[in-house]
Structures are given as structure tokens and as C-alpha cells.
Amino acid sequence: MKPNDVKEVMMHGVFMITAFASIIAVLLICVFLFASGIPAIKEIGLGSFLLGKEWSPADSPPSFGIFPMILGSLYITAGALLLGVPIGIFTAVFLAKFCPKQVYKIVKPCVDLLAGIPSIVYGFFGMLMIVPLIRTVFKVNGSSILAASILLGIMILPTIVSISESSIRAVPESYYEGALALGASHEHSVFFAVFPAARSGILAAVILGLGRAIGETMAVIMVAGNQARMPAGVLKGVRTLTANIVLEMGYAQDLHRGALIATGVVLFVFVLIINLSFSALKRRNIS
């Protein structure tokens, strides 16, 4: 073999081996999370771990029920979607079908900018702006499901806007023109001819936003109050799965630490399900 051929074959091998990096990473993540989380779940008992309403690791005997945190994550995520989805989708429609080119050049970078703000800065903003606002308006403490939902709703906006926009743009122009030719107005054509054709892409956008909201950590910690108890109302504080890990991981020992890792496992499974449905939807969108 010529030295050049040796180099070709060698580099082919190198490229192939590096390509396995992502597979190895996913395997490692799964192995280490599950191997440290599942024994803890076994010891606590799956039922009393997932559905237990009491989280008091310092008591004796301690109880490790993460049901309040599961509900906390779900409530906050639902609230974020309630705010972020309509605003996001309408903004996407505006960008794709309503806005003049000059305006687009301003609005689109604004949305991208919103995506670039670090979550810790969002959290800081929420802590010093949204929480005091709720405190003065409702005369409560302020750190609450509502505060976290508003903040996360803003945070997931860029995700929803950009994916919805591209799926609306992917609908063939003939749908719009056909509706116009039949006498429908601009708005009617966009919302009743183009929009339904883009719905699986828009659904995918919502699911991705859901994934971001449920996994968000630092911003939520700073505005949600973090009380490990059953959610008691929109204006009351609550703790999410993500917050539970960050707040106690620093000092947790033995079973307590295992329970926190198991909290991560539950979150991981949630996220995997969300991602799988996202890729399934995306694939359907393409075909």
C-alpha cells in the first residue's frame, strides 16, 4: 500500500470510531443514572417513591415521596404552555404570513435574542421583577407556580416560534393561493387552509417547548418557592423535580442521594418520552 492509502484507511477508521461517541455517551448516561437510581427506588419502593406525598429526608424514618415534585413540574409546565403556546404560535403566524420584509428583519433577531439569554439571567429577572409584581398584586409571598409559569412561558417562546414558523413556511404556497382564489380573506386562508396543514409541525414545536419547560432548572429554582409539599394553589410555592436535585444534591448522603438520583431518572424518563414523540411527529411531518 502507498503511504497515502494507509492514511486514507486510517482516517476512515478514525472518523468511524468518533462517530460512536454519541452512542457511547447515551449508553454511559443511561447506565450511570439507572445503576445509581434504581437500587434506591427498590429500597424505597416504587409506589411510595412515585406516589408518596411526603418528602422529608431528615426525619427518622425518612420518607422519600416525589409525588409533590412530579405534580409541581407538571403544573408549572402546563402553566408555561398555557402562556407560551398561544403567543408563540400567533407570533409564528405573524412572522410567516403577516409581516413585511423590513419588519421581519427586526422581529426575527428579537426572537433569536430571547433564545440566547441564559436561564440564570431569566431566573434573576424573574426573582426581582415577576415575583415582587405578584407579591404586590395578590398580597402573597410571590414565589409561586404562577411566577414560574410566566417565566417559563417566556423562556419557551423562541422554541415554539421558530419551529412553528418553519413548519408554516413548509406548507406549499398553493394552499394559500387556492383559498384566496375561492374568495377567502387573507386571515381566513392562513388560519383555515395553511394552518391545519402545518399542525403536526406546530404540535412538534409545542412538544419541544414542553421538553424545555420540564427540564428547566436554574430559572425555576429562583422563582418557584421550592417547598416540598403538595401544590396548594397557583399563588403558592412548589418544588419541581429539577429543583429537588439541585437543592439537595450538595449535601445528600446514602439513600437520600440515591433518591435524588432516582428523581433524575424519573425526569430522564419523562424527557425521553417527550423526545420520542417529538421525533415521531417530525418524521411524520417529513413523509
Next chain:
Amino acid sequence: MSASWNILKKLRGKKPLDLVLFLLVHLASVLTIGFMLFIIGYIVAKGTPYLKPSLFALKYTSDNVSLFPSLVNTVTMTLLSLLIAVPFGIFTAIYLVEYAKRSNKIVGVIRVTTETLAGIPSIIYGLFGFLFFVVYLKWGYSLLAGSFTLAIMILPLIMRTSEEALKSVPDSFREGSFGLGAGRLRTLSKILLPYAMPGILSGVILAIGRIVGESAALIFTAGTLARIPTGLVPNKEQFFLFQSARTLSVHMYALSSEGFHVNEAYATALVLLVLVVGINALSFFIAKKFTRA
């Protein structure tokens, strides 16, 4: 005056449903832009007055809460993470686009795992990094554990942008190069990579933005020690790679959760914001230049 008159005239002719939809679409967009302006404006307005020189003092003390050490750590962390992730990301993209056959089953598996990695929240990365790098490999809270964790986190981003960039090279370039007798490697290094470089670069810069803004993945991997790790002695306790180091985002978290230095926290948030927004804008302009060419 005439513009608003035009809008009024446009509105008057509409049916009620159309009018409602028209208003909703515009209201939503105004809200989106409003949120953006409000958040940025708030941080800029509150942070600017406190951008004092003491904030950039060489050493952190609990009095000056200097952000300088964290800034240096952020740069180190970014370089280390890129050093690990960029070769892997680009090589994987090269393999997927230039070498692997479409029907190859491994390609499908790599796609799925990459998508999975891209969707994992950063706290899970932090948890994994803690379990694997910090505890299992016994690296402790360290620069190295943090940068490996971040490298895995940005891998899918670099891979995907490199893949797109390579795919955008016209096939005629490859055919021309092969036709002149160049081998695969030469085609790659002389034709494909130079053409794809702006796209790859914009992905890398986007990854830098993610690293700089990341906090949840770092608290339990790189720790929160507010000083610049030094020491080049090749023994594990003293070598700088094995020392804890907080980045700017983690510093920001520490400041705001302590709650003693709210004004300095505003200024730190401003610095962080300017950094991340600047990095993202840079990536945007490179990508834009690239699509125009």
C-alpha cells in the same frame, strides 16, 4: 399619520373573525418583542450603574465579589470543552455525510442517539457528570469534570451544524475533485472543509454561547470555587485541571442565591448577557454571510 390611516382603512373592511385573528397575531408579536425589550432593558438599566472597576479585581473576596476569576474560568472551561467536543463533532459529521452509506444501520442509531442527547436537560448532564466524572472517575469537583460534561452536552449541536454545512457543499465539487485524481482525504481537506468552514464555525460559536450560559450542568461537576485554578505540578491534588472553578453563570447563581450583593448581581448579569448575546450575534452574522456566498 398616513400609515396609521392606512391601517385603519385596512381594518374597517374586515369581517369580525378576520379582525380578531388579525389583532391576535399582532398582539402576540408585540408581546414577544415586548418581553425581549423589557428583560434586556431591565438588566441593562439596573446593571450599568454598578459596573465598577472593583467588579473586575484580580482576586475574588466576599467584599468586592469580583467576577474576574469566573470570567477567566469561563474562558478556560470553554476552550477545554471545545477541545474535546469539536473534533468529535466534526469527525462524526464527516463520517455521516462523506463516508457512511445511506442504508447503513449505524447511521440511524447515531441519528437517534444524537437527537436524544440534544433533548436531555442540562441538570441531567450535571447529574451524570457528577456520578461519572466526579465520583466514579474520582476527578472531584474540577475543571476537567465540568468541561467533559459540557463537551457531551454541546456534541449534538456541533455535529448537526457541521453535518448541515457539509451537506450544503454541491456534489459537483466532490466530483470535480475526484475527477482530478484527488483522494477522499485530500478532497475533504482542500475542498469540502474550506467550503463548509463558515457553517461549522457558526455552530461552534453557538456552542460557546451555550457553554457560557450554562449553570445547572456545572454546579455539581466543576463546583463553585471562586478563584482561578493554578498549579502545573503533575500531581492530581495540585494540577489546575483537577481544581474546582466556577464559571460566570455559576458565579451569577451564587450571587443571586446568597442575596447579599443584588447590585453587583445586576452588573454581573449584564456582563453575562452582553457576552452571550454578542457570541450569538457573531454566529448569526457568520452564518448569514455563509448563506449569501
